[in-house]
Amino acid sequence: MYNFDFVKPSTVEEAVAALADDEAQPLSGGQTLIPTMKQRLNAPETLVSLLGIEALKGVTVGGDRVTIGAATTHATVAREVAEAYPALAALAGNIGDPAVRNRGTIGGSLANNDPAACYPAAALASGATVVTNRREIPADEYFEGMFATALEEGEIITRVTFPIPEAAAYVKFEQPASRFALAGVFVAKFAGGVRVAITGASEEGVFRWSEAEEALSGNFSAGAVSALSLDADGMMADLHGSAEYRAHLAKVLTGRAVTAAG
């Protein structure tokens, strides 16, 4: 790790001011950033911790939606959302290990947009809204490919609002080594239709499987997707699975998520 300066502002405004420096990076849990810094693969001059900003923390359940502060840890979400949105809580409770869940935050995960992360699938399938210090971004417009998001320079996530579906489930198939998603599927059934988001599989990061959504909106059962197939083109391929395998897995997991959602 190289030397760096560390600041821990207590307001969003102070954080944005600190991040105006080109060499500054936000820190919101650091479960990706810190390991890369330790390996000297990343060398910010200043780390701006967002964890001192109380306004970014906590869970609010109101009516048909759950709002989660960006600096809320996975462990907190797993605990406090369990009643209002069990599928989301279960997802948060199965990210990484206890150490990761007690440091990592939802804002950090969504800002990083790792193509194998869990939260992007929940946000996209739920039709969540990513709220920043500047604007509100619908999930459909937020994810722009592997490690790419709609966030601009100096823009930080403040909270994420999830509409609560009638039924939902997330099924993750773990990559054997990292235990990230080799493929993960979040299915959410709303009055207006079903949304299906797939993480871990595509070279473009999280994506919606519209064909499955259509089929499931008409018939919310695993059988509805059994005849469908995902194109292997554009799927990731590595030591742990070919593109064909990931495409197949995503389909299998979609059916299982539907069954789990009940």
Next chain:
Amino acid sequence: MPKDGIGASVKRREDLRFLTGTGRYTDDINLRGQAHVHFLRADVAHATLNAVDTSAAAEMPGVLRIFTAKDFEGVGGLPCGWQVTDKHGQPMQEPKHPILAEGKIRHVGEIVAAVVAETLEQARDAAEAIELDTEDLPAVIDMKQAVAEGAPKVHDELTSNLCYDWGFVEENKAAVEEAFANAAHVTTLELVNNRLVANPMEPRVAIGDYALHDDSSTLYTTSQNPHVIRLLMGAFVLGIPEHKLRVVAPDVGGGFGTKIFHYAEEAFCTFAAKQLRRPVKWTSTRSEAFISDAHGRDHVTKIQLALDADNNFTALRTDTYANMGAYLSTFAPSVPTWLHGTLMAGNYRTPLIYVNVKAVFTNTVPVDAYRGAGRPEATFQLERVVDKAARELGVDPAELRRQNFIRKDQFPYATPVAVEYDTGDYEATLDKAMQMAGYAGFETRRAASAAKGKLRGIGLSHYIEACGIAPSNLVGQLGARAGLYESATVRVNATGGLVVMTGSHSHGQGHETSFPQVVADMIGISPDQVEIVHGDTANTPMGMGTYGSRSIAVGGSAMVRATEKIIAKAKKIAAHLMEASEADIELKDGAFSVAGTDKSVAWGDVTLAAYVPHNYPLDDIEPGLEETAFYDPANFTYPSGCYICEVEVDPDTGRVEVQSFAAADDFGNVINPMIVEGQVQGGVGQGIGQALLENCVYDADGQLLSASYMDYAMPRASDLPMIDVDHSCQTPCTHNPLGVKGCGEAGAIGSPPALVNAVIDALQRDGKSVSHIDMPLSPARVWAAMNA
């Protein structure tokens, strides 16, 4: 059941410090004034190394000195401890293994320069300012391509990348060919024994220290065999006589073989400490461990089994390419040859066997012994091909094995591959494992799995290993450049307590608990009165260390011999004290008595007399009570056993879940059953790791793709079933005093084929024509095989 002697499950006394974080590992040692070294390691697999410019780096803050290969002119290379002779009678090709890369880079991770600085961060900063003048060369990664005509050479001074082409037993080759020509059935299997990274929990550490006042050097290191390191490094690398060199291996957090070998970092720290007159410390990062610890396995094999019309095995032949990596690690050449070819008979009466092994240099990290070392590779191919034969012939795999077993009345049994098994009862462990596994009730469980949409399979393997390594005169003939005896000094204190100084080394095996059980049992005192000292060349007799499941069989035997000497002398003293004839003295429950009388003296009275010899036969015997023994075994020991594994395969994802695992081992006599069970369970865990998860993968350019835990899958508790262990089938070893065989590697040897056989069984029962899947049986691989 004995309370705390031989055969008792005494709780491990060392666990108090390990579980409370008070163990003292090498990294816990910090010497006054120590400097830190960071090694600049090659990030390409194969390149010329034209120049290393350290001028800018040397000016960086805190830098004490930067070392390159030039500083090691006149210093030897890392020695190889075993010379294999090829099938033409020629010695293997043995290139120099320099401490720092000389003129050429041969694998990712090879040390190019070493920066010693006041702090580790300063050393790392300075290393980034070193300029390398290199020219990339095509990497040699695939073994078959490496030995093809015109392949680039890893070592320009060698004739090719072929280290040796070994044939065993060469004289049998023609007869084996003839048997195959006459066979009623031939089963052929091509397979890969996947390359592994050992990944002990504690990474390697080395601290060099130099004392000007007596011109002596000390190396603190994470080693399984400190005396071996002292000998190799002192005599062959740095030219330090043994009386001026001390090697200390304190608590070591797992070795699994990869801490046997003498590594460049150890020699570097010892050398640099003397140059700088400062202690020099290195602690491997996990990332460094992946590219600098010796790897394991990495064989590519074609095996064929010939059977007659009655399903008797008539011949076996096997051709293996064994990866040596870029250099010969300490015992690398012996692993695919003498620790592998000699086990190809397995548990069977196969009369004719021919083993060919081509050892190959590639631009990869050196490969050497890893838990089992050659024996897992032998067992895997043999137990896979036997299983495949049974399936091809439509017979029960258990019964085909039973039919071909060496029968218990045939011991001692000389195999066609040069070893003689002293004892065994293979049907006993087969029957025991089948009973433990509920073999007969499998169909019910299969139906239950099928109802859940899962494919269930059952697989078994029967292993034999050669442990208790090893008879020195025999291994000397086979090319070992070391003896493989073990030593013990038993020091009895005046008040009756004992200290046993052993050449064995404990890095998880529990010697501090099990060794005292033996000594205490012999004398009839509490194990609490016995302390074990190991791991420091300054206070233990010259010993060869711990590997090859040798410690209780060889080190324990040395301890027995030394204790016998102690008892013999103590009886003389007791006879004097009781004015009786020495021949009439009996030792029982810690007291000496005169046979047929009520005369008795306690153990403590005798030990006190030995050190306060006021009433003592000084004309006949010396005062004091301390004895040393060196024990050189007459033969290997041959633990064996049967492992049965049941799996469920998810047909939609290819995911394999191990449902149950039964291990019936014959370890001969057992000193501490609890420790033995732990050793087996740990070994099975590693074997399941190899079979399901672990895979060390290079790309064609020699970059390690599985270079961290993000891509190298270690087994976790959730991947393992409850492992049912039994060691009640005991045919004691006939040639060591304890009748023990050793248990450290069995689990890792026997488990991979059982698991793979179970998966193949599950798929074939489902009608899939899958006859083999290479390890690890990852979900993607199993799914691909099912859908091929």
